[in-house]
Amino acid sequence: MLGHEGCGVVKAALEHKLARREHLSRIQNLVDCIVPGLAEIDCQLSEQEQLTTAVRANVCWSVHQILETTEGQNAIKARARLVGAIYERTSGHVRFLV
Numbered sequence: 001m002l003g004h005e006g007c008g009v010v011k012a013a014l015e016h017k018l019a020r021r022e023h024l025s026r027i028q029n030l031v032d033c034i035v036p037g038l039a040e041i042d043c044q045l046s047e048q049e050q051l052t053t054a055v056r057a058n059v060c061w062s063v064h065q066i067l068e069t070t071e072g073q074n075a076i077k078a079r080a081r082l083v084g085a086i087y088e089r090t091s092g093h094v095r096f097l098v
């Protein structure tokens, strides 16, 4: 599961969670899937730090969501491995979350 630095839809989810901003429906549909995974965002952090934290939280949330599906569980039983990672656009590196 690969997230990326500066993700616009994660930023939109933060705006919705912290400032109750409503987005266009096609964006809001995505935002509504992401917000439940952003429960622990610290309001005291800078906007940049909040986004960095939220991108990571979204990857972890997405991994969790996949593992709850029948398909995800079957893949794990078949010895597939699911890992979270973040693509760092500034460096070009992929940082694995393990």
Ligand SMILES: [Zn+2]
Pocket: 004, 006, 007, 008, 009, 010
């Ligand atoms: Zn994105």
